[in-house]
Amino acid sequence: MKPTLSHTNASGKANMVDVSNKSTQLRTATASGHITLSAETIQLIRENQMKKGDVLTVAEIAGIQGGKKTSELIPLCHPLQITKLDVKAVLDETGVVVTSMARCAGQTGIEMEAMTAVSVALLTIYDMCKAVDKSMVIGEIRLLEKTKENIEHK
Numbered sequence: 117m118k119p120t121l122s123h124t125n126a127s128g129k130a131n132m133v134d135v136s137n138k139s140t141q142l143r144t145a146t147a148s149g150h151i152t153l154s155a156e157t158i159q160l161i162r163e164n165q166m167k168k169g170d171v172l173t174v175a176e177i178a179g180i181q182g183g184k185k186t187s188e189l190i191p192l193c194h195p196l197q198i199t200k201l202d203v204k205a206v207l208d209e210t211g212v213v214v215t216s217m218a219r220c221a222g223q224t225g226i227e228m229e230a231m232t233a234v235s236v237a238l239l240t241i242y243d244m245c246k247a248v249d250k251s252m253v254i255g256e257i258r259l260l261e262k263t264k265e266n267i268e269h270k
Contacts, residue, residue: 132192135223141264144219147230149257151238153211157249162207168244172205175214175237175244179203182236183218183229193228196220203233205241211252214238215260227262 125131153161161171168174180201187195200219205212216233218226238254245252 130192132194133224135194138223140221140223140267142219142221142267143224143226143262143264144217145225145227145230145262146215146217146260147227147234147258148213148215148260149234149238150208150213150255151211151241152251152253152255153241153245154249154251157245157252158207158211160248161212161245166244167247171241171244172207172212175205175212175240176203178240179205179214179216179233179237183216183233186229186232189232190228194222194224196222196224196226196229198226198229201229201233203237205237212238212241214241221267225262225264227259230262231257231259 122133160166164170180203183201184198187193198218198220203214203216205214214234214237216230218230218233220226234257242252242254
């Protein structure tokens with residue numbers, strides 16, 4: 117059987133998937149990404165000496181904001197009632213690792229929200245550091261895990 121794309125109709129045109137017949141489940145997704153920075157930039161972030169402020173905290177907040185706006189940015193994403201969105205930005209030896217966890221009770225997955233949160237956090241780091249680092253590279257954005265479980269009503 118030939119695999120089919122869920123976001124195209126019979127004519128091959130873009131189509132928002134109808135999830136109205138799917139059951140509501142607790143859905144969780146975790147994503148990560150990395151931005152490579154110069155040693156000088158890493159030190160400035162570590163010492164909170166960047167002129168634009170606390171890079172890691174601002175990136176985490178921006179990631180949360182970005183994740184909440186996913187359906188406005190990605191044309192065929194469903195708007196979801198996000199129940200939890202957590203973003204962490206941590207310095208490593210070569211830059212910053214950003215991880216996110218998104219959760220909802222819904223009829224479709226939340227992985228795009230998790231990956232959007234990571235992407236926006238990384239872009240925020242880039243923006244805050246661009247005056248001192250012209251060699252930054254954003255990459256390795258990926259879905260680490262997604263789960264769904266039935267919701268038991270008590």
